[in-house]
Amino acid sequence: MERVKVxxxxxxxxxxxxxxxxxxxxxxxxxxxxxxxxxxxxxxxLYRPGKRVDAIYRGVEVEPIGIxxxxxxxxxxxxxxxxxxxxxxxxxxxxxxxxxxxxxxxGLYEITVNSExxxxxxxxxxxxxxxxxxKKPDYPIPKEVKNRVFFxxxxxxxxxxKVxxxxxxxxxxxxxxxxxxxxxxxLSYRRPQFFRINPVNLKILEERVAQGRVKLLLGTDIEGxxxxxxxxxxxxxxxxxxxxxxIYYCLGGSTPKGFLKYIGIEFDLEDRPKLKEFYExxxxxxxxxxxxxxxxxxxxxxxxxxxxxxxxIKERL
Ligand SMILES: Cc1cc2nc3c(=O)[nH]c(=O)nc-3n(C[C@H](O)[C@H](O)[C@H](O)COP(=O)(O)OP(=O)(O)OC[C@H]3O[C@@H](n4cnc5c(N)ncnc54)[C@H](O)[C@@H]3O)c2cc1C
Numbered sequence: 001m002e003r004v005k006v007x008x009x010x011x012x013x014x015x016x017x018x019x020x021x022x023x024x025x026x027x028x029x030x031x032x033x034x035x036x037x038x039x040x041x042x043x044x045x046l047y048r049p050g051k052r053v054d055a056i057y058r059g060v061e062v063e064p065i066g067i068x069x070x071x072x073x074x075x076x077x078x079x080x081x082x083x084x085x086x087x088x089x090x091x092x093x094x095x096x097x098x099x100x101x102x103x104x105x106x107g108l109y110e111i112t113v114n115s116e117x118x119x120x121x122x123x124x125x126x127x128x129x130x131x132x133x134x135k136k137p138d139y140p141i142p143k144e145v146k147n148r149v150f151f152x153x154x155x156x157x158x159x160x161x162k163v164x165x166x167x168x169x170x171x172x173x174x175x176x177x178x179x180x181x182x183x184x185x186x187l188s189y190r191r192p193q194f195f196r197i198n199p200v201n202l203k204i205l206e207e208r209v210a211q212g213r214v215k216l217l218l219g220t221d222i223e224g225x226x227x228x229x230x231x232x233x234x235x236x237x238x239x240x241x242x243x244x245x246x247i248y249y250c251l252g253g254s255t256p257k258g259f260l261k262y263i264g265i266e267f268d269l270e271d272r273p274k275l276k277e278f279y280e281x282x283x284x285x286x287x288x289x290x291x292x293x294x295x296x297x298x299x300x301x302x303x304x305x306x307x308x309x310x311x312x313i314k315e316r317l
Contacts, residue, residue, distance in 0.1 A: 002118060006027055008032040008125045009099045011032045011034035012042055012290060012302065013068075013302040013303060017307065019086075021067060021306050021310035023089045023091065024067055025313075027313065033097040035097060048075075048154065053078040056198055057299065059198050060298065066307025066308075067307070068307075070299070098113065099128075103263070108122060109283075123285045123286075126260070127289040127290045132253070134249070136249065137222065142225070145226075149246070150249065153248065158182060160182055161245030161246055162186070163183040163184065163246045163247070164242075164247045165247075166222065166250065167251050168190065168191055170201050173197050173205045177208050180213040186244070189219075192219040220236050221236065222235070232247055260273055264283055278311075
């Protein structure tokens with residue numbers, strides 16, 4: 001059993017920022033466990049090549065409070081920045097290490113990795129994000145259309161076809177603007193107007209709409225979908241029906257409640273993890289960082305949660 005002071009679960013922006021803040025505060029040993037074979041799985045997997053990583057995300061400017069900060073840049077430049085930080089701060093990151101369980105043992109936490117108890121830690125920071133579980137609609141997705149319906153943004157644009165993008169955030173706007181390169185694109189959003197897209201994405205989307213390359217279906221709600229031959233038939237609540245070749249749902253992610261509840265983290269009446277000051281859970285010394293700690297996450301917010309958590313841990317040591 002390896003004995004550490006701080007065990008960080010997840011090497012996304014929040015987990016890496018925890019490692020950097022801990023190194024800077026002289027908290028050793030701090031180990032970061034990442035289930036993927038590389039760091040920043042959400043960014044590697046879900047951001048398409050060349051995507052802008054916006055410092056102001058969802059239209060919200062977040063003032064950096066700790067060591068980690070960045071300016072708007074491409075996915076590749078952002079990942080290069082992360083790589084440099086990992087080298088500069090000599091972070092101890094163990095890849096291919098999925099945390100399955102955390103339990104209290106004699107005042108410490110025992111961490112099970114890839115089904116084996118491997119670490120004993122004074123403090124645990126869980127920074128596993130929400131994008132392991134993309135949000136899905138309430139209606140069923142028939143199995144006949146599963147290869148035409150996607151819950152993650154595409155990296156490659158289909159060569160042609162009529163495509164429906166569902167959602168009203170930055171990702172939906174980016175995906176619609178991207179897909180209209182080759183496809184006939186419709187964007188369905190429940191509300192009558194966009195209210196949380198950043199100005200750059202909105203401008204690009206409006207240009208595509210003006211060019212007739214994206215058609216907006218604002219104030220539309222989908223009742224259900226079904227197979228129609230090789231295509232997907234969509235029934236809207238207002239009675240309209242249309243068919244598409246592909247559907248891309250961009251509804252965001254969802255808190256991995258199963259895992260958090262399994263290890264004993266309590267949730268409030270709104271089904272959000274109950275958090276005290278500095279994002280500490282009901283398990284003393286177990287903190288949540290990044291997207292799972294805040295309702296509307298972003299990279300800079302993830303960095304900031306890490307700063308506050310490590311500061312709180314430092315004060316207790
Ligand atoms: C398509 C898309 C575009 C976005 N664009 C922007 C943008 O432009 N600007 C912006 O600020 N934000 C953007 N975001 C949001 C941003 O990506 C998140 O806010 C940020 O990644 C949160 O960081 P995190 O470290 O909390 O979680 P994540 O980045 O999700 O990292 C969690 C890490 O934990 C690992 N993990 C999960 N479970 C386990 C486990 N059991 N054991 C070990 N490791 C585990 C995962 O593999 C992953 O590497 C975007 C999100 C998406 C999906």
